[in-house]
């Protein structure tokens with residue numbers, strides 16, 4: 001494998017990037033000058049130094065001077081902590097937060113559960129989620145996954161996993177309403193769509 005193939009393989013791992021696009025990235029980098037590539041490498045290295053993953057919601061956030069372990073949402077005591085919204089990934093959380101239609105806390109599951117998959121536990125943070133539910137005095141858990149077969153499957157999976165705990169602690173589990181049309185990616189939904197989805201949750 002030459003350097004072009006190696007780098008292509010790396011870019012192919014990026015979300016939504018196929019072989020052809022990955023190769024275009026490599027050719028793009030070849031056409032840039034050395035300073036551009038050096039700056040890019042430095043930024044990539046700094047990324048890990050300057051961000052941390054919140055130990056409560058698992059969201060990535062920019063570290064402040066105090067190097068706190070909690071992100072600004074989890075650290076904010078003014079935010080309603082009786083409602084917990086479970087999302088697939090960081091970009092979903094950011095979309096919902098920007099829309100300002102929801103004022104509770106979050107938890108990032110870290111992926112969707114594939115429909116054909118035996119070892120699901122390694123892929124999503126289900127044990128961490130259970131710990132969080134045990135620890136918090138929740139009234140409601142809102143499952144907010146995209147309306148796709150895999151999103152539905154994840155919804156069912158998480159509901160089953162949390163069922164016992166939720167009954168014991170008297171927590172209601174709801175799913176983001178059908179205001180989203182099938183195949184909708186949460187991160188691309190507009191404010192009105194999200195507002196409706198939240199209102200119609202069941």
Ligand SMILES: [Zn+2]
Pocket residue numbers: 054055056057058059070071072073074075
């Ligand atoms: Zn957090």
